[in-house]
Amino acid sequence: MREWHLKYRKLKNIVFHMALVFAACAVIIPLFMVIQYVMIKGFNSLNWDFFTQIPKPVGEVGGGMKHAIIGTFIIVGLAGSFAIPLGIICGAYLSEYGRGKIAALLRLSTDVLTGIPSIVIGIFAYLLVVVPLKQFSTLAGALALSIIILPVVIRSTEEILKLVPRHIREAGLALGLPRWKMIFFIVIKGSRSGLITGVILAISRAAGETAPLLFTSFGNMYYSTSLTNPIASLPVQIYTYAISPFDDWQRQAWAGALVLIILVLGLNLISRLIMNRQQLGFGRRK
Amino acid sequence: MKSESTLKNTISGSLSQREASVFNWAPQKQDQFVFASMRVLSSFVILILVALMVMLIKTAWPVLVDQGTNFFTQSIWNPVDEEFSALPLIYGTMITTFIAVIIAAPISIMVALFVNEVLTPKLAKLVGLFVEMIAAVPSIVFGLWGIFYLGPFIKNTLAPFLKEHFGYLPLFQGPSFGIGVLTASLILSVMITPTITSICREVFKTVPAMRKEGALGLGATKFEMMLLTIVRPSFSGIVGAIVLGTGRALGETMAVAMVIGNQPQIKASLFAPAATMASIIANEYAEADSEMHIAALCGVGLVLFVLTLIVNLVARSIVWNYNRSSK
Numbered sequence: 001m002r003e004w005h006l007k008y009r010k011l012k013n014i015v016f017h018m019a020l021v022f023a024a025c026a027v028i029i030p031l032f033m034v035i036q037y038v039m040i041k042g043f044n045s046l047n048w049d050f051f052t053q054i055p056k057p058v059g060e061v062g063g064g065m066k067h068a069i070i071g072t073f074i075i076v077g078l079a080g081s082f083a084i085p086l087g088i089i090c091g092a093y094l095s096e097y098g099r100g101k102i103a104a105l106l107r108l109s110t111d112v113l114t115g116i117p118s119i120v121i122g123i124f125a126y127l128l129v130v131v132p133l134k135q136f137s138t139l140a141g142a143l144a145l146s147i148i149i150l151p152v153v154i155r156s157t158e159e160i161l162k163l164v165p166r167h168i169r170e171a172g173l174a175l176g177l178p179r180w181k182m183i184f185f186i187v188i189k190g191s192r193s194g195l196i197t198g199v200i201l202a203i204s205r206a207a208g209e210t211a212p213l214l215f216t217s218f219g220n221m222y223y224s225t226s227l228t229n230p231i232a233s234l235p236v237q238i239y240t241y242a243i244s245p246f247d248d249w250q251r252q253a254w255a256g257a258l259v260l261i262i263l264v265l266g267l268n269l270i271s272r273l274i275m276n277r278q279q280l281g282f283g284r285r286k
Numbered sequence: 287m288k289s290e291s292t293l294k295n296t297i298s299g300s301l302s303q304r305e306a307s308v309f310n311w312a313p314q315k316q317d318q319f320v321f322a323s324m325r326v327l328s329s330f331v332i333l334i335l336v337a338l339m340v341m342l343i344k345t346a347w348p349v350l351v352d353q354g355t356n357f358f359t360q361s362i363w364n365p366v367d368e369e370f371s372a373l374p375l376i377y378g379t380m381i382t383t384f385i386a387v388i389i390a391a392p393i394s395i396m397v398a399l400f401v402n403e404v405l406t407p408k409l410a411k412l413v414g415l416f417v418e419m420i421a422a423v424p425s426i427v428f429g430l431w432g433i434f435y436l437g438p439f440i441k442n443t444l445a446p447f448l449k450e451h452f453g454y455l456p457l458f459q460g461p462s463f464g465i466g467v468l469t470a471s472l473i474l475s476v477m478i479t480p481t482i483t484s485i486c487r488e489v490f491k492t493v494p495a496m497r498k499e500g501a502l503g504l505g506a507t508k509f510e511m512m513l514l515t516i517v518r519p520s521f522s523g524i525v526g527a528i529v530l531g532t533g534r535a536l537g538e539t540m541a542v543a544m545v546i547g548n549q550p551q552i553k554a555s556l557f558a559p560a561a562t563m564a565s566i567i568a569n570e571y572a573e574a575d576s577e578m579h580i581a582a583l584c585g586v587g588l589v590l591f592v593l594t595l596i597v598n599l600v601a602r603s604i605v606w607n608y609n610r611s612s613k
Contacts (some may be wrong), residue, residue: 013404013507020404023396024413027483030476031420035433041434090331093324106328109335115598116338116591117537119564123571123587124338147334154331178313180320184411208424211539211564215572235426239540242430250434268422272415 035261042258045251050259055221061248065256067223068237074225075138075217075233077147084199087150088188090158096183098158106154113151121147121210123213130216136230141217145208148209156198160191197271204267208260234260235264339591346585350576357585363550363561367568368613370582372589374550382542385556386474389486393475394482399512401483402490414487421480429544432473437464437545440472445557463547464559469547470562474538478531485530485605487593489523490516498591526604533597537590539564563566564591 020032049064056063090110094103125144130136164187172182188195213219218230219240225231240254350357353370360371379489397417440466448458462468495515503510518525547559548569560571563586574580 009510011509013509016509016512017404021398023393026393027397027420027476027479028413028416030415031423033435034423034427037431037435038427059374086327086331089324090328093328097321097324102325102328102332105332109332111598111602112595113331113335115533115537115594117539117564117594119340119537119539119567120342120587120591120594122586123567124341126571127341127584128337150331150334174600176313181316183320199430204422208426210424210426211568212544214568218572235424235540238426238430239544242426242433243546253430257430260424261427264424265419265422268419283598 028032037252038257038261041251042261043083045255046258047255049254050252053141054223058246063252065232065234065237065252065259067220068232068234068256069259070077070223070225071217071220071232072234074208075141075145075213076203078138078227079149079206080199080203082142083146083149083152083202087153087202088157088195090150091154092161092183092188094154094158095161096179096187110151110154113147114155117146118144118209119211122214125212125216133228135228136216136218137228138217138231139227141213141231141233144212145206145209147272148212149206152202152205153199156201157195159188160194163194164191180271191273193277195247197275200267200271200274202273203265204264206220207267210239214239234263259265298400320366321499340587342584342591346588349581349585352578362554363566365574365576365579365582368576368578370578370585371470372563372582372586374552375561375566375586376589377552378467378546378550378564379536379564379593381560382471382474382546382562383532385467385471386478386535387528387532389475389477390531392483394479394527394531395486395517395524397491398483398486399516402487403508403512403516411548413564413568414484417483418481420476421484425434425477425538425541426544428473428477428541432469432541432545436472437469439470440464444468456554457556460555460557463559465545466555466557466559467546467549468556470542470560471556473541473545474535477538477541478535482527482531485527486524487519489527492523493519520521522607524605526601529601529604533594533601536594536597537564538567543568563587563594 040180047063049070050066051064053062053064054067055065090106094106097103111144122144124147125140129143133140168186168190169182172186175181177186202236212234213236217233217236219236220230220232238253238256238260239257241249309452321546347369351358357370357372358376359373360369361373362369362371363374364370397413401413401417405413441462445458445462445468452458498511501515502508506514542562543565546561546565548561548565549559550561551558553560567583567587567590570579571583574583
């Protein structure tokens with residue numbers, strides 16, 4: 001009887017381990033399928049024209065996404081230049097002062113903003129910028145993306161600055177520095193690599209966002225760098241092409257997806273590398 | 287924390303003593319100025335959130351007045367006749383999220399256990415990286431894959447299989463076009479897996495090694511050890527992780543919009559196309575002309591916002607409580 005029971009328990013153990021392996025495969029296989037599919041389809045359709053030309057008129061084969069690639073850089077760059085300084089300052093406020101009503105409210109808002117679906121943020125940017133200007137514009141897209149980046153940067157800044165040991169702050173104060181100099185020139189400056197990691201992660205997240213751009217920066221079949229006109233972006237262009245009935249456009253959608261995935265996963269991996277290399281300034285992460 | 291503040295007080299106290307007599311009052315002013323401007327910038331971020339809510343409510347107000355409770359009880363969404371009811375969209379969001387969580391939750395928990403407890407540290411790092419990479423893939427790429435690969439696969443392989451074996455259930459009846467609730471749910475389940483997995487991993491890590499070793503020392507198999515010392519005590523943490531994953535699934539837009547078919551209807555069959563709140567906004571917003579249509583879409587956005595807000599706050603309070611009790 002005991003023998004039998006022991007065997008039964010061991011069998012359960014083995015079955016469970018098999019289930020674990022199965023689960024891991026079930027998660028990782030889709031990732032590889034997506035990447036492999038994008039790679040194969042994308043590399044077949046990627047060519048030099050893709051980076052140097054703008055779309056040809058409907059029906060003509062060829063053309064590229066130069067305008068969309070540049071558009072993505074403009075939108076994300078604008079969004080970043082607005083959200084990153086603000087995010088780092090707010091994060092520093094949370095970690096260095098971090099008490100009182102405003103800090104509590106800021107923490108709550110950051111949490112809420114992180115959870116808001118990006119499409120709702122798109123609606124907000126539409127109401128705030130597109131409605132008064134009466135047209136879709138780069139600015140509206142950048143605003144939407146910056147609201148997406150902002151909470152991520154605030155959160156990561158707070159977490160990273162909290163890793164700075166107390167004695168470093170005290171040493172700064174003991175030298176007679178004003179507190180703000182201590183915060184900006186010792187705490188923040190010393191945590192540079194950690195902050196950069198957080199910022200790159202936030203940017204990589206924003207670069208792949210499509211939903212909030214659909215009705216803010218809208219899309220454009222021509223090259224444009226104007227801030228108050230519609231502008232193309234890589235994700236929106238992929239979307240437009242993917243749901244179009246033309247074979248050549250679908251082909252280019254795959255090429256676009258490949259470029260986008262390389263960009264986003266590349267940024268992501270770079271930030272992880274930085275995180276592993278440097279030990280986040282003063283703080284040693286376990 | 288406390289000792290830090292006392293130390294700070296002594297430092298600033300001694301500074302202020304000196305400053306009363308000597309020339310040194312400027313740094314304090316600088317500090318006050320910087321502190322004040324940081325507070326202003328922080329309030330600005332809070333203001334963004336408040337403005338978002340106010341503008342959503344303000345824009346959605348006409349449709350809420352016009353349609354009244356019909357907005358939540360009728361089953362017709364028809365922009366042409368200006369009949370707007372969010373019910374089919376809410377249904378679409380709920381059903382896709384529900385199926386996605388049902389599929390993703392057990393798998394994610396098992397993956398978290400596998401990575402934390404079974405794999406060697408190096409392999410664990412690699413597999414963990416792969417899982418987190420899934421979260422980094424832009425949703426538009428998942429959508430593209432869904433249209434061109436998963437959709438046809440479901441139409442040609444999975445749907446006939448399900449029909450043959452479970453065809454008596456109303457869930458698996460009717461024709462499958464490859465796009466529909468099932469496809470959207472499957473893609474969603476892939477997309478929320480990394481969220482649930484990584485939080486579960488964090489939760490599982492808080493279990494002291496002593497307890498695990500104790501269980502093994504008493505003769506438990508590894509399976510029993512995981513069940514008794516890791517999964518059961520972490521129950522609330524796991525629930526928090528699942529709820530956070532739910533929040534992510536609720537708001538997911540592009541991947542769903544590309545594979546769900548965007549027909550606001552309530553059908554029992556999982557093969558039928560439907561529409562979610564996020565997908566209808568993505569599809570119709572840029573083309574919406576009439577005031578009422580925009581208002582209705584904002585109303586849908588408002589419902590989506592409130593829903594995700596509640597879900598996220600619940601999840602966070604669970605995880606917070608968990609962290610506090612485990613410390």
